[in-house]
Amino acid sequence: MREWSPHTEEKISILADYLRAFAQAAKSAPNRVYIDAFAGDTMNVLKTTGEQFPGSVESALSVEPAFTQMLLFERHQRRARSLRSLAGARQSTNVAVVEGDCNETMAESLESVPRQAPAFAFLDPDGMELEWRTIRLVANHKQGTGRNKVEMWVLLSTAGLVRMLGSNRDQAEQQRLPEKVARLYGARGPWEAVWNARLDGRIPPGDAKRAYLLLYMDRLADLGYKHLLARPIKNARNELYVMVFATDHPAGATIMKWAQEKDRVVHRAPSLFDVPERRPTYEDIHTGWREDFEIDLPDWEEYQW
Numbered sequence: 001m002r003e004w005s006p007h008t009e010e011k012i013s014i015l016a017d018y019l020r021a022f023a024q025a026a027k028s029a030p031n032r033v034y035i036d037a038f039a040g041d042t043m044n045v046l047k048t049t050g051e052q053f054p055g056s057v058e059s060a061l062s063v064e065p066a067f068t069q070m071l072l073f074e075r076h077q078r079r080a081r082s083l084r085s086l087a088g089a090r091q092s093t094n095v096a097v098v099e100g101d102c103n104e105t106m107a108e109s110l111e112s113v114p115r116q117a118p119a120f121a122f123l124d125p126d127g128m129e130l131e132w133r134t135i136r137l138v139a140n141h142k143q144g145t146g147r148n149k150v151e152m153w154v155l156l157s158t159a160g161l162v163r164m165l166g167s168n169r170d171q172a173e174q175q176r177l178p179e180k181v182a183r184l185y186g187a188r189g190p191w192e193a194v195w196n197a198r199l200d201g202r203i204p205p206g207d208a209k210r211a212y213l214l215l216y217m218d219r220l221a222d223l224g225y226k227h228l229l230a231r232p233i234k235n236a237r238n239e240l241y242v243m244v245f246a247t248d249h250p251a252g253a254t255i256m257k258w259a260q261e262k263d264r265v266v267h268r269a270p271s272l273f274d275v276p277e278r279r280p281t282y283e284d285i286h287t288g289w290r291e292d293f294e295i296d297l298p299d300w301e302e303y304q305w
């Protein structure tokens with residue numbers, strides 16, 4: 001069981017709402033697929049109240065009608081074992097738990113996923129572990145079928161990017177951090193220009209953080225996703241990460257917008273009553289952003305895997 005802050009519970013409850021709606025919308029399809037590339041622990045606990053709340057897998061296992069196939073990836077041996085036990089306890093025979101690094105195991109695992117099926121991928125790393133080659137494999141899985149792309153909800157650690165690249169180029173390079181970021185974007189170029197502008201003091205940290213996100217969204221758009229929704233996740237003071245939803249189906253975008261804007265209980269402190277809070281309305285920050293950005297950005301230079 002892992003301890004989390006209330007924003008994680010909020011993230012999972014948005015996911016649970018979305019998955020319920022997805023399962024309903026896709027109920028007439030013979031197959032419905034759920035992919036969780038960073039499946040985590042089966043149960044989570046809230047730091048603020050000590051209450052337990054389900055992880056992403058538990059939430060996905062609970063939808064009706066059930067997913068006909070679930071692919072769960074987890075690097076941590078004990079967590080992978082718990083995920084297998086959970087699937088066994090639910091007598092879910094359609095669940096595969098793939099132990100190891102999802103960036104290495106995704107290609108082979110996807111071979112079992114029918115290319116016609118509606119599919120949703122939750123890509124929820126702790127930090128910078130998700131590589132672009134994995135996103136691209138998932139995004140292109142149904143290429144050439146005429147079907148909608150696999151939908152995905154991806155965590156981008158914007159605060160982590162700013163912190164990791166830091167303000168000392170030599171130090172970052174010694175630790176091979178730019179290489180890590182290149183694997184995250186699957187490319188070099190624009191994010192390096194943003195980093196340089198930050199190192200020279202031409203842009204403030206907040207602008208750099210926002211640009212790292214918008215560049216990531218550009219990369220998703222380049223994969224053919226027509227609808228991109230960014231939901232910043234904050235603690236009491238700062239943005240920690242952003243959840244980016246990508247779909248090429250307008251209905252998917254409508255449902256995710258509804259799930260994100262819905263009033264929600266956020267357990268910030270122990271309390272007697274669960275009072276839902278108003279949640280921020282969706283804001284389109286991506287469309288046309290480059291026109292307003294203060295520095296010129298070069299073309300992407302694809303990473304050679």
Ligand SMILES: C[S@@+](CC[C@H](N)C(=O)[O-])C[C@H]1O[C@@H](n2cnc3c(N)ncnc32)[C@H](O)[C@@H]1O
Nearest residue numbers: 038039040055056074075076101102124126129
């Ligand atoms: C943020 S947690 C996932 C939380 C989970 N999705 C939930 O909602 O409860 C990230 C998980 O990914 C696992 N992980 C980290 N890097 C990984 C990798 N390269 N491949 C597979 N799993 C990884 C970690 O062990 C951790 O359990």
